[in-house]
Amino acid sequence: MFALVDCNNFYASCERVFNPKLEGKPVAILSNNDGCVISMSDEAKKLQLPFGAPIFKWEQFCKKNNITVLSSNYPLYGDMSARVMNILEDFSPETEVYSIDESFLKLEGFENYNLTEYAAKMRSRVLKWTGIPTCVGVASTKALCKVANKIARSNLKQSKGICIIDSEENRVKALKWTKIGNVWGIGSRLKIRLQDKGCITAWDFTQLPSDWVLKNFSIVEWRLQKDLQGISKIPLDGVSSKKMISTTRSFEYTHTDIENIKERISTFATKCAEKLRYQKSSCHMLIVQLSSNRFEKNSQYHRKSKTVLFSHPTDSTLVISNAAIEAVKTIFKNGVKYKKAGVIVSGLVPNDNFQLNLFSNENPKHKPLMASIDSLNKKFKSNKIKLGNQDLKRTWKMRQERLSAKFTTNIKEIITIK
Amino acid sequence: MSNKNLVFFTPKNSFGNGVILIDAGISAGFPSPADDFKETRISLDDELITNKDATFFAKVSGQSMIGAGLDDNDLLVIDRSIEPGNNKIAVCFLDGEFTVKRLRVEGTDVWLQPENPAYPVIKITEDNDFVIWGIVTSVIKKV
Numbered sequence: 001m002f003a004l005v006d007c008n009n010f011y012a013s014c015e016r017v018f019n020p021k022l023e024g025k026p027v028a029i030l031s032n033n034d035g036c037v038i039s040m041s042d043e044a045k046k047l048q049l050p051f052g053a054p055i056f057k058w059e060q061f062c063k064k065n066n067i068t069v070l071s072s073n074y075p076l077y078g079d080m081s082a083r084v085m086n087i088l089e090d091f092s093p094e095t096e097v098y099s100i101d102e103s104f105l106k107l108e109g110f111e112n113y114n115l116t117e118y119a120a121k122m123r124s125r126v127l128k129w130t131g132i133p134t135c136v137g138v139a140s141t142k143a144l145c146k147v148a149n150k151i152a153r154s155n156l157k158q159s160k161g162i163c164i165i166d167s168e169e170n171r172v173k174a175l176k177w178t179k180i181g182n183v184w185g186i187g188s189r190l191k192i193r194l195q196d197k198g199c200i201t202a203w204d205f206t207q208l209p210s211d212w213v214l215k216n217f218s219i220v221e222w223r224l225q226k227d228l229q230g231i232s233k234i235p236l237d238g239v240s241s242k243k244m245i246s247t248t249r250s251f252e253y254t255h256t257d258i259e260n261i262k263e264r265i266s267t268f269a270t271k272c273a274e275k276l277r278y279q280k281s282s283c284h285m286l287i288v289q290l291s292s293n294r295f296e297k298n299s300q301y302h303r304k305s306k307t308v309l310f311s312h313p314t315d316s317t318l319v320i321s322n323a324a325i326e327a328v329k330t331i332f333k334n335g336v337k338y339k340k341a342g343v344i345v346s347g348l349v350p351n352d353n354f355q356l357n358l359f360s361n362e363n364p365k366h367k368p369l370m371a372s373i374d375s376l377n378k379k380f381k382s383n384k385i386k387l388g389n390q391d392l393k394r395t396w397k398m399r400q401e402r403l404s405a406k407f408t409t410n411i412k413e414i415i416t417i418k
Numbered sequence: 419m420s421n422k423n424l425v426f427f428t429p430k431n432s433f434g435n436g437v438i439l440i441d442a443g444i445s446a447g448f449p450s451p452a453d454d455f456k457e458t459r460i461s462l463d464d465e466l467i468t469n470k471d472a473t474f475f476a477k478v479s480g481q482s483m484i485g486a487g488l489d490d491n492d493l494l495v496i497d498r499s500i501e502p503g504n505n506k507i508a509v510c511f512l513d514g515e516f517t518v519k520r521l522r523v524e525g526t527d528v529w530l531q532p533e534n535p536a537y538p539v540i541k542i543t544e545d546n547d548f549v550i551w552g553i554v555t556s557v558i559k560k561v
Contacts, residue, residue: 020511020549020551021514083471083472086471087471087472125499128472128498128499129469129471129472129498129499130471130472130498131498131551407474408474408475411475411493414474414475414476414477414493415474415476415477415516416476416477416478416479416516417476417477417478417479417494417509417516417517417518418479418480418482418515418516418517418518
């Protein structure tokens with residue numbers, strides 16, 4: 001058996017822990033740069049504030065309905081997430097942190113446990129220790145856990161946050177309740193194709209001949225179908241390193257100057273290289289993306305990306321940043337108002353286990369240099385050591401006009417108690 | 419080459435810088451006589467935090483708990499995993515504000531007792547919006 005523990009409205013719930021006044025009130029959290037709504041409390045959902053609503057359009061609506069709107073506070077959410085995931089690790093020897101707010105637990109050998117009680121214990125401990133409410137779905141496969149979790153979440157009062165699919169009858173009932181578009185891994189395009197085939201619910205999907213699924217879709221959908229049939233084909237992805245690392249940002253203002261863009265890209269590349277070294281991996285490939293504002297009506301949408309392959313895997317800021325800047329030079333177009341840029345590194349391999357190249361290898365001087373930079377930047381808690389092509393004076397700031405405090409990660413911002 | 423000078427360390431599960439790593443390695447010189455008596459430095463994290471996932475910090479503001487040694491600007495270590503009970507010092511959320519007081523519990527009745535005669539005892543009633551947020555385990559003060 002597996003369990004999926006999912007935090008309810010995670011970002012909004014984190015805010016509520018340190019500002020209990022928001023309990024029972026509508027709360028909405030904005031994306032980076034205060035762009036659009038990415039998380040909200042149930043009360044805000046009830047008011048029908050849509051996900052992804054650009055705040056500049058919905059400001060009045062939020063004011064009128066007394067919705068508390070906050071900038072996203074990732075240092076806080078990251079720390080609260082680590083706490084929740086640590087607590088869950090006590091409940092199973094094998095867990096998979098699936099995202100910032102959900103974790104799969106393998107419950108093998110728990111046959112003699114009362115799983116409903118066990119799930120209730122998970123919920124109550126996470127709630128008590130961190131203040132974060134969760135839902136738990138338990139089933140024989142990961143895909144069914146997702147289904148179970150959705151059911152638990154959809155009717156909190158009745159489910160008490162727990163749904164267990166432990167019989168064939170339950171499984172059929174749960175799948176018939178689940179619309180095909182809500183199934184884990186079924187995106188909008190796949191949904192349309194499946195609906196054309198007459199699949200309205202997850203149950204319909206499980207009734208398609210599996211050969212046909214394999215032939216017309218891919219191994220991924222085939223595995224998903226088996227998983228939904230109760231045959232576990234999607235294994236727990238243990239302590240997996242990320243397969244891809246990206247740093248992408250929308251700018252506060254648009255930029256038309258290549259120097260500004262180069263600076264941003266260099267900074268993003270530096271960030272990616274740091275993340276790589278943090279997870280002790282190197283990358284084979286780099287992708288640089290630039291795009292203009294999609295919502296700008298007066299100019300054509302411009303989006304371009306460039307992929308660079310490295311001759312040997314690298315985690316060096318110097319190599320990655322230089323390659324990224326070269327890439328910018330090839331895709332930058334004069335006159336375009338750039339609104340968004342990103343750097344993605346991919347083709348990741350663990351540092352202790354990669355193929356050496358006969359003809360080219362990382363400059364051996366980079367490794368100790370990067371280690372020193374990392375330790376200095378960690379010591380001073382900010383990026384004191386930068387590359388020359390990064391802006392040394394100006395500090396680029398995210399727009400975060402409604403930011404709550406870093407209650408758990410900065411001693412100067414902890415809560416005050418009378 | 420003999421192995422006897424290779425020393426293995428068990429990493430400490432903490433973000434603190436508490437471990438002294440005396441790595442004499444496999445150098446040819448005379449090994450440090452202190453190597454055999456190596457211990458880890460005292461870590462305040464270990465002393466003051468029993469459950470790191472449930473522990474939060476907060477700052478005291480005001481005088482209501484001076485009798486219990488909680489002065490203005492002191493740092494509180496709060497453990498949310500501890501069960502609230504009579505006589506414990508608790509961080510509560512009462513009617514829209516965080517407050518720290520000593521809990522008095524008798525049957526189903528709960529009072530919040532300040533440790534300063536200038537402040538009144540608060541009886542919690544059904545009309546209050548009241549949550550016990552966590553239990554104070556230590557007070558850290560600068561002198």
